[in-house]
Amino acid sequence: xxxxxxxxxxxxxxxxxxxxxxxxxxxxxxxxxxxxxxxxxxxxxxxxxxxxxxxxxxxxxxxxxxxxxxxxxxxxxxxxxxxxxxxxxxxxxxxxxxxxxxxxxxxxxxxxxxxxxxxxxxxxxxxxxxxxxxxxxxxxxxxxxxxxxxxxxxxxxxxxxxxxxxxxxxxxxxxxxxxxxxxxxxxxxxxxxxxxxxxxxxxxxxxxxxxxxxxxxxxxxxxxxxxxxxxxxxxxxxxxxxxxxxxxxxxxxxxxxxxxxxxxxxxxxxxxxxxxxxxxxxxxxxxxxxxxxxxxxxxxxxxxxxxxxxxxxxxxxxxxxxxxxxxxxxxxxxxxxxxxxxxxxxxxxxxxxxxxxxxxxxxxxxxxxxxxxxxxxxxxxxxxxxxxxxxxxxxxxxxxxxxxxxxxxxxxxxxxxxxxxxxxxxxxxxxxxxxxxxxxxxxxxxxxxxxxxxxxxxxxxxxxxxxxx
Ligand SMILES: NC(=O)C1=CN([C@@H]2O[C@H](COP(=O)(O)OP(=O)(O)OC[C@H]3O[C@@H](n4cnc5c(N)ncnc54)[C@H](O)[C@@H]3O)[C@@H](O)[C@H]2O)C=CC1
Ligand SMILES: C[N+](C)(C)CC(=O)CC(=O)[O-]
Numbered sequence: 198x199x200x201x202x203x204x205x206x207x208x209x210x211x212x213x214x215x216x217x218x219x220x221x222x223x224x225x226x227x228x229x230x231x232x233x234x235x236x237x238x239x240x241x242x243x244x245x246x247x248x249x250x251x252x253x254x255x256x257x258x259x260x261x262x263x264x265x266x267x268x269x270x271x272x273x274x275x276x277x278x279x280x281x282x283x284x285x286x287x288x289x290x291x292x293x294x295x296x297x298x299x300x301x302x303x304x305x306x307x308x309x310x311x312x313x314x315x316x317x318x319x320x321x322x323x324x325x326x327x328x329x330x331x332x333x334x335x336x337x338x339x340x341x342x343x344x345x346x347x348x349x350x351x352x353x354x355x356x357x358x359x360x361x362x363x364x365x366x367x368x369x370x371x372x373x374x375x376x377x378x379x380x381x382x383x384x385x386x387x388x389x390x391x392x393x394x395x396x397x398x399x400x401x402x403x404x405x406x407x408x409x410x411x412x413x414x415x416x417x418x419x420x421x422x423x424x425x426x427x428x429x430x431x432x433x434x435x436x437x438x439x440x441x442x443x444x445x446x447x448x449x450x451x452x453x454x455x456x457x458x459x460x461x462x463x464x465x466x467x468x469x470x471x472x473x474x475x476x477x478x479x480x481x482x483x484x485x486x487x488x489x490x491x492x493x494x495x496x497x498x499x500x501x502x503x504x505x506x507x508x509x510x511x512x513x514x515x516x517x518x519x520x521x522x523x524x525x526x527x528x529x530x531x532x533x534x535x536x537x538x539x540x541x542x543x544x545x546x547x548x549x550x551x552x553x554x555x556x557x558x559x560x561x562x563x564x565x566x567x568x569x570x571x572x573x574x575x576x577x578x579x580x581x582x583x584x585x586x587x588x589x590x591x592x593x594x595x596x597x598x599x600x601x602x603x604x605x606x607x608x609x610x611x612x613x614x615x616x617x618x619x620x621x622x623x624x625x626x627x628x629x630x631x632x633x634x635x636x637x638x639x640x641x642x643x644x645x646x647x648x649x650x651x652x653x654x655x656x657x658x659x660x661x662x663x664x665x666x
Contacts, residue, residue, distance in 0.1 A: 199224050199261060203276035203301070205269060207234045210310045210402065211282035212241030213338025215263065218278075220249050222258035227265050228272035235265050240484070245339035247596050248491040250535035252340070252498055253516050254558060256598065268443060269293070270300035277302070278363060280332065282310040286350050290314070291322050298324045306360050308332030312384050315377040316349045319408035326351045330360055331369075337487070340494050342370040342511050345381040348664050367538065370508075392459055394499040398470055399460045405470060406477040421497060422507050492538045499539060523566045527663040531559035531566075538595040547593040556587065556617050556631040559601040563615060567655040569648065578649060580613055580635040591621075591628045598622035609659030610653075611637040611645045 202218040204211045207229040215225045215238055227238060242263075250257050266272040273279050280299055283289055290309060297307070307329045309319050320326030329348035344364050345404030348357050357373065364371040374381055380388065381650070397403045419428045426438070460466065478486060501509025523529050532555055542548035564570070564580055573579070593599060600622050607614035617631040637652075638643045647653060 200278070201226060201276045202226065202278040202280060203273040203297075204552055205229075205272065205279060205281045205297065206283035206310075207231070207238045208282065209241075209336060210334060210338060211280070212238040213245070213334065213336060214280045214282060214310070216242050216245030216249070216339040217369070218280075219261050219263055220245060220257055222261050223278075224261040225263050226272040226276060227263070228267075229265075233380045238263075240338070241337075243487075244484075244487055244491060247488075248337075248495055248596070249339050249595070251495045251537035252502075252512050252533055254533065255516060255520050256533040258519055269296050273297045273301040274307070275302065277305050279305055279307045280310065281307065285312060285314075285316055287318060287491075290319055294319065294323045294329060298328070301328075303328070304457040306330065306356060306363070308360070310334055313380045313413045315379060316347050316352075317377060320349060327353060327356065330356070331374075331377075331381065332360070333382070333384075337491065337494075340491060340498075342368060343383065344369045344371050345374050345383060346371040347377050347381055349377060362513065365515075367517065368512065371513050377580055389493070395462075395466070395470075396458075398473070399466050404477070405473040409477070422501060422504075484650075495537060496539045499537060523562060525659060525662060526602075526619070527604050527666040528599055529563060529566065529604075529659075530605040531562040532599075532601035532619075533622075534599060536556055536593055536597050536599060538594050541595045545594070549587075549589065550620065552587055552589065552593075552629050552631075553585070555599070555601060555619060556585070556629075556633060557582075559603055559617050560615060560633055560635065563603055563605070567659065568652045573649070573652065574640070577640045578652075579638055579640055581638045581645075582633055583636050584634040586632045588630045589628075590630070591626060593619075593621070593628050599628065604663045604666070605656065605659040606632075606663065607634075608656035611647050613637065613656055 199222065201224045202214075203541060204215045204218075204227045205225045207215060208231075211227070211229065218225050219242070226547060227234065231237070279297060281283060281290060281293055283293055290311065294307065302306070303325060305328065309316075309331050310328065310333060311319065311331055312333060314331070316331045318330060319331070320329045322418050323329055330352055331345065333345040333347065335341040335343050346364065361371045361373065363518055372382070378385075388541045394408050400404065416428075423431075429441050430438045433439070444651055481489070498508045498512060501507050502515070503509065503510050505513060521533070523531065528615070534555070536547050536551075540547050540551040560580075560582070569578065569580060598621070600620050602618045602620065604616045605613070606616045613635040615635070617633065619629045619631075637648045638644065639646045648656065
């Protein structure tokens, strides 16, 4: 059954949440009094539709339905998840909970995007405090997986488990913060870094661009894959973390940082920062910067997928949950995906090597379908490609949804031949074809041999079925 999420407040963050739910197959109802809300969410959704599917090697579930509502009562009725993302004012948030709790299901989860308030503050005047948790996301919510799930003793273990499960199924990483604190965990770091950066600008040490370069060419890259402590463990050399602390711990009491003070944001300082930022990035619109950010994030997370680490490991695990079961066909729909941005080459279209990648993924899916799956391969049997002829018939662009249809044209003994057609999903245009000839191989002897009987039977049956077509 399709689930429904209500989005209360559809600005930068509410729009990102709406996209995350919709692209994972949920119906989404939005309440936001801003007459521009529909347009603004449309823009965020446009970015998300471009970006999120590129993280995966299979198509996301069918998109849910998006609707806009004039009252909060209408938006929350029947929703199993309610995500509040109204401006960061405690009185406003509390008023919103009072209204929505009059109309929402008592079993629904109410998550707040608050960057700073503790859940106990949000629960303060609520009719059913036990329904409310903090689910603090990171911008862009449709791409970044971290959600700080902050709870109090008023939230039952069952509700916390349900919240965690829902967030995980959305491809998110719920970090359960069990002891509440102002600004949770991550924003405390961000604020510490931001305060220090403001001092560096105010004291004329560095410009906004130099500060950004100090991050993106160095420790920013380290943090994205190992965080702080694993990185510092390595920095301690073979002696590890203990040595690192003994060596660098004392520096913390040296006058290196001004972390406890905030520079006064005078008119002059605010203008200096804005001017430097304009000089650095003013030639790009915010939408262009968002696209650039999203494409970079996708490329980085896809690289982490290949290594099975950090955010990449999470995406691999999420992808398994919606990998489709193939039908015998003909044809077998052996691949269904969106072309990622990092598959584009200097000619502005999908690079020829990626056509090969897609056909190779399609062949892997067919192998799994006939029983030559991971366990079969681990037991010492597999197929090797002996010959492939690819015809490139039309260009494919990043963001396009494509499918591969496969026919088994030969399946006898050790021979398996597949004819793949790559099609654009929107109009069925054939973009490329591949005639692929494979041989069954014993991975120990590295020589060709007949498949095990159950795989051979599947291959032969498919070849017969597809020949009859
Ligand atoms: N912008 C950011 O980088 C992040 C913000 N947050 C948190 O998300 C929440 C929202 O922040 P943003 O999206 O940045 O703000 P925003 O200003 O972009 O969006 C707030 C939206 O709430 C709407 N709104 C105002 N009163 C409302 C009401 N009574 N009912 C329904 N909608 C109402 C506004 O029309 C606006 O569209 C805040 O709690 C903030 O701390 C969390 C993570 C990151
Ligand atoms: C600036 N901010 C405190 C609203 C930022 C966040 O809460 C998280 C983020 O996306 O950086």
